[in-house]
Amino acid sequence: MASRKSLGDLIAETPKLLTDLVKAEIDNLKSEVAGKAKGLGIGGALLAVAGVLAIFLISWLLYAGYEGLNVVFVPWLSALLISALLLLVILILVLVGLSAIKKNKDFNNLQAVDSIKDDVNMVRGLGHAADGTDPLDDLDRNAFDANRVGTNPSSTNGVQR
Secondary structure (H helix, E strand, O other): OOOOOOOHHHHHHHHHHHHHHHHHHHHHHHHHHHHHHHHHHHHHHHHHHHHHHHHHHHHHHHHHHHHHHHOOOOHHHHHHHHHHHHHHHHHHHHHHHHHHHHOOOOOOOOOHHHHHHHHHHHHHEEEEEOOOOHHHOOOOOHHHHOOOOOOOOOOOOOOOO
């Protein structure tokens, strides 16, 4: 059995524990923001590539119109096919880029911020969640019941039948 610490030892450890908690929460927030920023960067890069290809598309369309007016046969038709292919690639890049930006643009619902708020509420003495939610809502009750020794998860109040 582990030895118990005195009240003085526990009080002496509190500042170190709070400092470690704040550092861990800041690291968690940094990694979450970095992930969102990476997603925004990828989406922006895909949109930039789509913009460059759009410039090529315009040049191909101009070339196709020129060839169509000059020859009205095979060369302009091939230019139109290449333009259609570039248009398809541009549309795919735009859709993927916009999807990545929409997915990562919301910085309001960061889990790290919620965790920091819960920690501040605990330090203030407001409990796990100042909004009145039960702190046990965060736990997986089935996993908790299954891990308890000598109990059957289907039994009530830990009493075996």
